[in-house]
Amino acid sequence: MSQDRLTGLDATFLHLESGGAHMHVASVITFDGDPPPYSDLLAHIESRLHLVPRYRQKVREVTLGLARPVWVDDPHFDLGAHIRRVHPRDSAGFNGKLVDRRRIMRRGLPYGKYVPEGEPVNDLDEHGIIFMALNASLFRQFEFVQQQWIEYGNDAHQGNDKDLMLGNHDGKGRFVIQGTTDPKNPPFICGGLPSFVELRGGDYFFMPGLTALHMMADGTVDPR
Numbered sequence: 747m748s749q750d751r752l753t754g755l756d757a758t759f760l761h762l763e764s765g766g767a768h769m770h771v772a773s774v775i776t777f778d779g780d781p782p783p784y785s786d787l788l789a790h791i792e793s794r795l796h797l798v799p800r801y802r803q804k805v806r807e808v809t810l811g812l813a814r815p816v817w818v819d820d821p822h823f824d825l826g827a828h829i830r831r832v833h834p835r836d837s838a839g840f841n842g843k844l845v846d847r848r849r850i851m852r853r854g855l856p857y858g859k860y861v862p863e864g865e866p867v868n869d870l871d872e873h874g875i876i877f878m879a880l881n882a883s884l885f886r887q888f889e890f891v892q893q894q895w896i897e898y899g900n901d902a903h904q905g906n907d908k909d910l911m912l913g914n915h916d917g918k919g920r921f922v923i924q925g926t927t928d929p930k931n932p933p934f935i936c937g938g939l940p941s942f943v944e945l946r947g948g949d950y951f952f953m954p955g956l957t958a959l960h961m962m963a964d965g966t967v968d969p970r
Contacts (some may be wrong), residue, residue: 750817752805757814760805807864848895850887851880874946884950915939 752760782790795801804820858873881887897914899907908914910921919939925932954962954969961967 752814752816754814760815805863807862848887848890849881850891853878874944880953910936910939911942913941915941917941 781787799819800817802820802823803817805815806818807815855876855878856874857876858871861867861873879888896909896912899905899909907921908919910919913919917938917940919936919941921936921939923934923936925934958967962969
């Protein structure tokens with residue numbers, strides 16, 4: 747298993763990161779021309795993963811914190827898991843137009859005590875995510891994503907397999923982790939899965955659109 751230690755700067759960023767303060771550094775590159783089909787993009791990324799070995803690795807803390815964390819190869823790396831099931835891009839065809847009808851704006855706010863990877867977790871502690879989604883049509887967007895893309899896997903070519911993390915499994919869940927053409931890396935079938943996410947509560951709220959806000963601002967309508 748290959749591994750190397752984080753630099754002092756990287757370890758500092760990792761130490762400063764918390765559930766409410768993300769220290770991620772990212773960049774965006776814009777390309778000219780039409781985007782490639784989703785399947786072609788995945789195949790192209792997979793064919794060049796050997797050039798960026800860090801992409802297949804994860805951070806592991808050192809016992810008792812005696813040294814800086816190290817990068818280690820992730821034996822459970824799954825390229826498909828990095829491409830969210832709830833945003834399948836243009837995999838449905840029609841240049842992504844069908845998927846665009848389902849898109850939502852979403853924001854998650856974590857709460858509770860942060861637990862580093864590898865540390866024991868107390869399920870009785872109050873921790874989780876406050877999730878908010880903004881959309882124009884509950885039926886066409888949020889509810890469709892929940893029912894068809896999370897609770898049903900056919901659009902993702904996974905049959906009746908629910909989303910691994912968000913699906914309601916109730917101890918009977920099943921999920922297939924992708925394999926490769928390498929005989930040493932066959933698909934792995936997970937069975938008897940529990941539900942990993944517990945819904946504590948939720949509600950729907952109406953938010954006026956930009957037109958209504960402009961009308962309220964200039965006094966055309968009374969918001970009371």
